[in-house]
Amino acid sequence: MRLDLYNAKSFERGRPRWLEAMWLLAQSIFLASPLWGTHLRVAVLQLFGARIGRGVTIKPGVRVKFPWRLQIGDHCWIGEDVWLDNLAEIHIGDHCCLSQGAYLCTGSHDWSRVSFDLMVKPIVLENEVWLAARSIVGPGVTAGRGAVLALGSVATRNLLPWHVHQGVPAVPVKPREIRNSD
Amino acid sequence: MRLDLYNAKSFERGRPRWLEAMWLLAQSIFLASPLWGTHLRVAVLQLFGARIGRGVTIKPGVRVKFPWRLQIGDHCWIGEDVWLDNLAEIHIGDHCCLSQGAYLCTGSHDWSRVSFDLMVKPIVLENEVWLAARSIVGPGVTAGRGAVLALGSVATRNLLPWHVHQGVPAVPVKPREIRNSD
Amino acid sequence: MRLDLYNAKSFERGRPRWLEAMWLLAQSIFLASPLWGTHLRVAVLQLFGARIGRGVTIKPGVRVKFPWRLQIGDHCWIGEDVWLDNLAEIHIGDHCCLSQGAYLCTGSHDWSRVSFDLMVKPIVLENEVWLAARSIVGPGVTAGRGAVLALGSVATRNLLPWHVHQGVPAVPVKPREIRNSD
Numbered sequence: 352m353r354l355d356l357y358n359a360k361s362f363e364r365g366r367p368r369w370l371e372a373m374w375l376l377a378q379s380i381f382l383a384s385p386l387w388g389t390h391l392r393v394a395v396l397q398l399f400g401a402r403i404g405r406g407v408t409i410k411p412g413v414r415v416k417f418p419w420r421l422q423i424g425d426h427c428w429i430g431e432d433v434w435l436d437n438l439a440e441i442h443i444g445d446h447c448c449l450s451q452g453a454y455l456c457t458g459s460h461d462w463s464r465v466s467f468d469l470m471v472k473p474i475v476l477e478n479e480v481w482l483a484a485r486s487i488v489g490p491g492v493t494a495g496r497g498a499v500l501a502l503g504s505v506a507t508r509n510l511l512p513w514h515v516h517q518g519v520p521a522v523p524v525k526p527r528e529i530r531n532s533d
Numbered sequence: 534m535r536l537d538l539y540n541a542k543s544f545e546r547g548r549p550r551w552l553e554a555m556w557l558l559a560q561s562i563f564l565a566s567p568l569w570g571t572h573l574r575v576a577v578l579q580l581f582g583a584r585i586g587r588g589v590t591i592k593p594g595v596r597v598k599f600p601w602r603l604q605i606g607d608h609c610w611i612g613e614d615v616w617l618d619n620l621a622e623i624h625i626g627d628h629c630c631l632s633q634g635a636y637l638c639t640g641s642h643d644w645s646r647v648s649f650d651l652m653v654k655p656i657v658l659e660n661e662v663w664l665a666a667r668s669i670v671g672p673g674v675t676a677g678r679g680a681v682l683a684l685g686s687v688a689t690r691n692l693l694p695w696h697v698h699q700g701v702p703a704v705p706v707k708p709r710e711i712r713n714s715d
Numbered sequence: 716m717r718l719d720l721y722n723a724k725s726f727e728r729g730r731p732r733w734l735e736a737m738w739l740l741a742q743s744i745f746l747a748s749p750l751w752g753t754h755l756r757v758a759v760l761q762l763f764g765a766r767i768g769r770g771v772t773i774k775p776g777v778r779v780k781f782p783w784r785l786q787i788g789d790h791c792w793i794g795e796d797v798w799l800d801n802l803a804e805i806h807i808g809d810h811c812c813l814s815q816g817a818y819l820c821t822g823s824h825d826w827s828r829v830s831f832d833l834m835v836k837p838i839v840l841e842n843e844v845w846l847a848a849r850s851i852v853g854p855g856v857t858a859g860r861g862a863v864l865a866l867g868s869v870a871t872r873n874l875l876p877w878h879v880h881q882g883v884p885a886v887p888v889k890p891r892e893i894r895n896s897d
Contacts (some may be wrong), residue, residue, distance in 0.1 A: 352843040352861065352893065354790040354810045355770055375749045385557045406537055426536040436815065436848075446536045448649065451618065452636065454816065456848050462863055462879070463894050467812065467845075479534040481649075484618075484638050485669055487849055487867045497534065499644055503669045503687035503701055505867035515644070519701045519867055519883045529534065530645050567739045588719055608718040628718045630831065633800065634818065661716040663831075666800075666820050667851055679716065681826055685851045685869035685883055697826070701883045711716065712827050 356466045362438075365419050366400075374399050374418060385411045396421070404445065423447075424478070439471040439490070444478035452485040459490045477512070499527055538648045544620075547601050548582075556581050556600060567593045578603070586627065605629075606660070621653035621672070626660035634667040641672045659694070681709055720830045726802075729783050730764075738763050738782060749775045760785070768809065787811075788842070803835035803854070808842035816849040823854045841876070863891055 364371065381395045392409040400419030407423055412432040415421055420437045423429070424445035431451040435441050439457040443449070461468040472491030479497045482488065487505040494500070495512030500521055507520040514523040546553065563569065563577045574591040582601030589605055594614040597603055602619045605611070606627035613633040617623050621639040625631070643650040654673030661679045664670065669687040676682070677694030686703040696705040728735065745751065745759045756773040764783030771787055776796040779785055784801045787793070788809035795815040799805050803821040807813070825832040836855030843861045846852065851869040858864070859876030868885040878887040 352810050352845075354792060354812065372750060379749050385561050386554060428536060434816075446534050448536065448642070451638075452616075454849055456815075456866060459847075460812070460845065462845060462891050465893060481534075481642065481644060483641075485636055489866050501702075502638060502671050502689065505701075507866065517702060519869075520865075520881060527644055529647060567743050568736060610718060628716050630718065630824070633820075634798075663716075663824065663826060665823075667818055683884075684820060684853050684871065687883075699884060709826050711829060 352462075352467050353465050354467060357468075358466065359469070362469055362471075365417055370399075371417075378414065382409075382413050382415075383411065410451070430484070437474075438469075440473040441476075442473065443476045444480065444496075446479045447476050448481045449476075450482060450484040450486075453482045453487070454485075455482075455488045457490050480510075497527055497529070534644075534649050535647050536649060539650075540648065541651070544651055544653075547599055552581075553599075560596065564591075564595050564597075565593065569593075592633070612666070619656075620651075622655040623658075624655065625658045626662065626678070628661045629658050630663045631658075632664060632666040632668075635664045635669070636667075637664075637670045639672050662692075679709055679711070716826075716831050717829050718831060721832075722830065723833070726833055726835075729781055734763075735781075742778065746773070746777050746779075747775065751775075774815070794848070801838075802833075804837040805840075806837065807840045808844065808860075810843045811840050812845045813840075814846060814848040814850070817846045817851070818849075819846075819852045821854050844874075861891055861893070 377395050382392050389408045393403050396418050397403055401421040403423045404425035406426040409429045410431040413429050414434045416437045420440045423443045427443055427447045429449050433449045434454045436456050441455055455474050457471050457474055459470045461470055474488055475493040477496040480494045481499045483502045485503045486500045489507045492506050494510040497513040498510035499515040500506050501517040504517045504521040505519040510516050511523050513527045515525050515527050517524045559577050564574050571590045575585050578600050579585055583603040585605045586607035588608040591611045592613040595611050596616045598619045602622045605625045609625055609629045611631050615631045616636045618638050623637055637656050639653050639656055641652045643652055656670055657675040659678040662676045663681045665684045667685045668682045671689045674688050674691055676692040679695040680692035681697040682688050683699040686699045687701040689702040692698050693705050695709045697707050697709050699706045741759050746756050753772045757767050760782050761767055765785040767787045768789035770790040773793045774795040777793050778798045780801045784804045787807045791807055791811045793813050797813045798818045800820050805819055819838050821835050821838055823834045825834055838852055839857040841860040844858045845863045847866045849867045850864045853871045856870050858874040861877040862874035863879040864870050865881040868881045869883040871884040874880050875887050877891045879889050879891050881888045
């Protein structure tokens with residue numbers, strides 16, 4: 352492993368550096384504020400290229416690496432201090448809940464190579480997924496429809512639809528059954 | 534799961550929104566400061582309704598959701614960046630140590646219901662409990678007297694008195710025996 | 716356990732309190748900035764006593780307890796929001812990668828004593844170690860050359876050279892084989 356041989360140039364950031372710097376400033380001012388509202392945060396993210404549906408709530412302290420690689424469906428909640436570290440695309444379906452402090456990581460490195468090459472892989476959350484507080488999702492993971500990742504758990508593989516997953520690494524622990532509202 | 538059907542109105546926040554906004558500002562200014570002292574932080578928390586005993590140390594960066602739902606006994610330490618996410622009451626006994634980055638989560642959701650109802654449950658730490666750095670305690674957990682939760686572990690069930698717990702989810706791994714000071 | 720009997724006086728901080736306060740201010744201004752560059756961060760850390768090699772990258776939001784107890788070799792990467800909580804020395808070799816949100820904890824307490832004595836132990840990362848994002852390393856751990864600690868895992872014991880470790884607590888899960896660059 353020779354980090355001096357690492358080549359960052361081959362990674363495509365998608366936007367010029369000056370725009371990325373403007374995004375970092377906008378994030379510090381508008382997303383980090385403990386008070387201002389969700390509509391402003393959504394508008395700022397959209398201004399920088401995020402595709403965000405209707406009825407989405409974005410709480411204070413959310414961080415996004417590249418808004419231009421983010422898609423959020425309708426009626427989602429992005430909780431306080433959620434970190435969307437989207438070197439690659441993150442696609443979030445409808446009615447998803449990302450609770451406070453969740454971390455989505457799309458980047459890894461090829462540890463078998465001396466040059467420690469960057470590897471990025473998208474994350475997909477299908478509809479009705481819940482990532483509980485301080486949970487972590489790794490690169491390339493798809494969370495099937497209705498999947499749940501428990502408090503503080505780490506998903507390194509795909510999550511089964513309509514199952515609750517727990518642990519480091521997370522494994523399915525029980526089915527998630529939905530009752531009709533009564 | 535239909536987040537557009539979610540009803541936040543039924544949750545009782547305990548104080549009017551304007552007071553909550555003032556608390557958020559006070560927290561940003563006085564609790565987040567990297568320098569100012571523990572006495573000021575205790576006083577500000579008490580001003581907003583927290584019940585705090587004698588000889589309590591509160592380090593920089595501590596976050597509290599609702600100070601009016603927080604009770605801390607005598608001679609406790611609340612470490613740097615501890616997050617007391619107390620939608621429901623958090624009661625901390627005497628001589629407890631919450632190390633840096635610990636997270637106490639009182640809120641969850643009923644994943645079996647389409648309306649994803651909010652469920653909040655109090656957390657109780659009895660006397661002489663130690664939550665080690667970056668550990669997590671879930672809703673409804675009672676940590677028995679003298680319980681220890683290890684570095685980065687996640688408590689989803691009650692912690693046994695005078696035992697050390699580790700893992701995600703945490704399980705008891707050994708008894709905690711106290712020798713007399715010599 | 717009687718936290719009122721705890722004696723902080725016996726712990727040697729290595730520098731006077733006024734210098735530590737200046738470091739906290741410098742950290743808030745120069746290291747926390749989301750924009751400014753790595754050279755400035757390295758220079759500020761060196762000014763306060765850190766020994767840092769050539770070609771080291773330090774990302775925004777890095778926290779260091781005592782720069783005078785930090786040694787970093789050549790060509791290392793210290794990622795966003797890495798927390799080097801070095802009450803005791805942290806020694807990082809050459810070509811090490813500490814990914815975003817990693818936490819290195821050198822302090823613990825003697826839970827078997829009523830006085831809850833502080834125990835600090837150094838952390839050593841030998842050359843070519845990778846701590847993945849949001850991983851945690853505990854007091855006294857030595858990570859052998861080329862060791863990898865996976866996403867969100869917690870190292871409480873020494874890490875084997877050229878092995879990947881995962882879990883809470885982390886255990887070796889596979890060898891790390893390096894191919895020649897081709």
